[in-house]
Amino acid sequence: MEWKYDIPAECAVCGQRVYVDIYGQGDCEHCGWRQDKMCIEYPDQVEYPNMVSFNKAKALHAQGLPLKPSLDDFIAGLKYYKEVEFDYDGELYAVCSHSNGIICFSKDFPPDSFEAQDYYSYEEFGEKAHIGGKLLKDIWNDVTRADYM
Numbered sequence: 001m002e003w004k005y006d007i008p009a010e011c012a013v014c015g016q017r018v019y020v021d022i023y024g025q026g027d028c029e030h031c032g033w034r035q036d037k038m039c040i041e042y043p044d045q046v047e048y049p050n051m052v053s054f055n056k057a058k059a060l061h062a063q064g065l066p067l068k069p070s071l072d073d074f075i076a077g078l079k080y081y082k083e084v085e086f087d088y089d090g091e092l093y094a095v096c097s098h099s100n101g102i103i104c105f106s107k108d109f110p111p112d113s114f115e116a117q118d119y120y121s122y123e124e125f126g127e128k129a130h131i132g133g134k135l136l137k138d139i140w141n142d143v144t145r146a147d148y149m
Helices: 037-041 054-062 071-081 122-128 136-142
Strands: 007-010 017-020 083-088 091-097 103-107 117-119 143-148
Touching (some): 071 083, 071 122, 071 136, 103 122, 122 136
Antiparallel strands (some): 007 017, 083 091, 083 143, 091 103
């Protein structure tokens, strides 16, 4: 079945016209918000398919800022979805939360050029994850894209 995004609606974040499917889902080309009822039901939580909460998205939009997640938002997305990725300095990085509680952080391609890092809590990941000796929390503003896998 091919998804049809042909039902006009109003973006929940910016109010612009957006086209959604029969379930009310669709991407806003104006602000980048992905329409989803669960995100609105839990407005202060990061919920798939968005990497920022609904209330934060509205606040960012009102300030004229992009809907870019903070590192805390990214970690909340990791807790929710278990697999996330981001781009930094032209490279793709992956973070997975496994059922045994270990969080694995690695560079996707090529897999052997970046030593995978394992962490035992989300807090430890947020404090200690690094790329080339630079803490992720210190370089997060230079991340160009953060999303679910």
